Amino acid sequence: MYGENGAQMRTELAALLRQHRIMHRLASGSAERAAAGQQILRFRQTVLVWCAQAIGVARPLTFPNVPPKPADPFRAASDHGAAVAELARALEAARDQATTRAASSQEFTTPSTNSVVEHWRLAARAAALAEHDTAPDQSIHLTAAQARTIAGDVAAISQALVVLDRRYRNTPDWESIAGCDRIGWAALATALDVSLGQPDYSVDQTGWRPRTKAIGGPAKPGVLGVLQAVHNLLVRLESFPDAMNLRLVVDSQRLLSAGLVPYAERIDPHLARQWGARAETYSRIQRELRNIGGQLGNGSGAAGEAANAVGRLKALHPETVIEPRMLGGFHALFRRIDSRIIDILESGVERGAFVQRVTVPRLVSGDGRLVHRVRERFVPVVRAADLEVIRTAREQLRPPEQPPTSSTGRSRSDLHAALVHRPPAKEPRRDTPRL
Amino acid sequence: MLLPHAQTLAQARSYVAALADRALTLDASSAYERVLLELDRVHDDECPALDAEDLTDDRDILLAAASSAIEELQTHGIDPLSVELILAMIVDAHDLDIG
Numbered sequence: 012m013y014g015e016n017g018a019q020m021r022t023e024l025a026a027l028l029r030q031h032r033i034m035h036r037l038a039s040g041s042a043e044r045a046a047a048g049q050q051i052l053r054f055r056q057t058v059l060v061w062c063a064q065a066i067g068v069a070r071p072l073t074f075p076n077v078p079p080k081p082a083d084p085f086r087a088a089s090d091h092g093a094a095v096a097e098l099a100r101a102l103e104a105a106r107d108q109a110t111t112r113a114a115s116s117q118e119f120t121t122p123s124t125n126s127v128v129e130h131w132r133l134a135a136r137a138a139a140l141a142e143h144d145t146a147p148d149q150s151i152h153l154t155a156a157q158a159r160t161i162a163g164d165v166a167a168i169s170q171a172l173v174v175l176d177r178r179y180r181n182t183p184d185w186e187s188i189a190g191c192d193r194i195g196w197a198a199l200a201t202a203l204d205v206s207l208g209q210p211d212y213s214v215d216q217t218g219w220r221p222r223t224k225a226i227g228g229p230a231k232p233g234v235l236g237v238l239q240a241v242h243n244l245l246v247r248l249e250s251f252p253d254a255m256n257l258r259l260v261v262d263s264q265r266l267l268s269a270g271l272v273p274y275a276e277r278i279d280p281h282l283a284r285q286w287g288a289r290a291e292t293y294s295r296i297q298r299e300l301r302n303i304g305g306q307l308g309n310g311s312g313a314a315g316e317a318a319n320a321v322g323r324l325k326a327l328h329p330e331t332v333i334e335p336r337m338l339g340g341f342h343a344l345f346r347r348i349d350s351r352i353i354d355i356l357e358s359g360v361e362r363g364a365f366v367q368r369v370t371v372p373r374l375v376s377g378d379g380r381l382v383h384r385v386r387e388r389f390v391p392v393v394r395a396a397d398l399e400v401i402r403t404a405r406e407q408l409r410p411p412e413q414p415p416t417s418s419t420g421r422s423r424s425d426l427h428a429a430l431v432h433r434p435p436a437k438e439p440r441r442d443t444p445r446l
Numbered sequence: 447m448l449l450p451h452a453q454t455l456a457q458a459r460s461y462v463a464a465l466a467d468r469a470l471t472l473d474a475s476s477a478y479e480r481v482l483l484e485l486d487r488v489h490d491d492e493c494p495a496l497d498a499e500d501l502t503d504d505r506d507i508l509l510a511a512a513s514s515a516i517e518e519l520q521t522h523g524i525d526p527l528s529v530e531l532i533l534a535m536i537v538d539a540h541d542l543d544i545g
Contacts, residue, residue: 253491254491255483255486255487255491258479258483259483262476262479262480265472265476266472266473266476269472290472294472294475297479298463298467301459301463301482301496302495302496304491304492304493305491306490306491367495368493368494368495368496369494369495370456370494370495370497371449371452371453371456371494371495372449388447388492388493388494
């Protein structure tokens with residue numbers, strides 16, 4: 012997730028910005044200092060690579076907040092005010108002109124005893140991981156406000172790199188960032204440009220996430236087994252089920268919700284009422300699905316896990332106490348299953364996988380035909396909203412949208428504070444004679 | 447599928463659906479739903495629409511009508527063993543319903 016990796020990078024860079032007298036901290040001998048410096052250069056190159064990639068992803072969606080000049084028909088369109096474009100160019104140039112190669116994955120995973128190198132290592136590791144989060148395939152879902160937030164983050168990290176570059180200049184064999192001043196000014200302009208708009212910090216929730224896997228192995232004892240089956244059901248629902256298996260899954264959901272109500276009532280009556288209402292909704296959906304057919308898809312795995320869940324729930328002892336944490340787990344899984352079932356219904360109707368059954372015509376004898384064939388068995392649905400089941404699902408099953416967390420996060424303010432902080436003034440020694 | 451077969455199947459589905467709607471417990475309702483799903487599975491899901499709205503509320507009458515319609519499916523070429531299994535399932539569901 013971008014939030015985690017971005018925060019890690021900012022935290023480590025803020026810690027580095029607060030370290031002064033670097034030579035003293037790096038090592039005692041010149042050769043050791045040079046070796047540590049080379050390692051830091053490799054880690055810095057990794058961070059620089061991420062910066063160039065992330066700003067390249069955010070750039071097409073970022074628009075300058077400077078009002079455009081009146082159009083001049085005799086001049087080509089000017090790029091006035093596009094600080095992001097300037098920063099992107101500067102970062103790309105710095106990345107390409109660097110002679111140091113980026114750190115290898117072995118270096119990322121080998122902790123260092125030196126605290127300075129260790130901070131750089133963690134920052135570089137987070138940058139390498141963040142390349143997943145800002146990869147072009149992940150970023151197609153970004154909004155303009157989210158892209159602006161990424162541009163602001165890159166600007167802050169670039170400023171930190173420039174400040175640190177200045178501070179490390181006396182390290183033996185140090186290679187300064189190419190176009191260091193240009194990056195610094197462009198980052199400053201980008202940060203100002205971004206701060207004029209309203210950034211959207213929900214970008215922290217986007218990015219790469221580990222793939223959810225089914226929990227294999229034998230059934231866990233008791234309630235855990237039910238949870239395991241419900242989780243596996245959610246994973247199996249990723250493949251599109253046919254109409255009959257969907258009906259089996261829907262049937263299992265009403266049985267599960269209704270079956271869990273007595274257990275929830277002892278702990279959380281409000282949750283029990285919600286699950287009671289959910290069972291009612293699924294009963295209604297079950298009724299409305301009887302006249303829906305469709306043989307596309309499979310979903311036998313989902314139907315099997317649904318049966319497992321119901322069977323294990325029925326085997327529970329009625330006196331079993333389900334902990335609030337497990338009830339929360341069921342609630343979270345139910346919400347995601349609801350959301351997935353709506354998606355399946357909507358997309359199935361839209362692409363013609365689910366069709367309506369046709370009422371049988373009246374049998375009229377004596378019309379001269381000996382054989383009466385049923386010519387039509389299904390008709391496609393013209394508009395999804397015409398179907399009762401879709402209306403029910405939209406009105407009652409769609410989980411309420413949770414407001415996205417839009418906090419700036421502590422790491423952002425911490426990095427900004429570290430960028431502008433001044434080293435504490437040295438206290439005069441008592442034995443030093445004053446002038 | 448010929449029209450008389452489709453009509454018998456539509457009747458059987460409607461009666462079983464009516465039984466599921468009027469069942470007293472959720473478990474019985476689910477058991478009747480399984481009967482309906484089994485009927486659909488035997489026909490490869492190529493079944494006509496059902497209408498359970500205007501049927502009687504008397505579950506005994508519904509059960510008798512459903513069983514008779516399901517038995518009649520044999521005359522339209524459905525495997526007799528499948529029909530017997532569905533009949534057994536409907537009896538089990540009825541047992542659950544009456545408690």
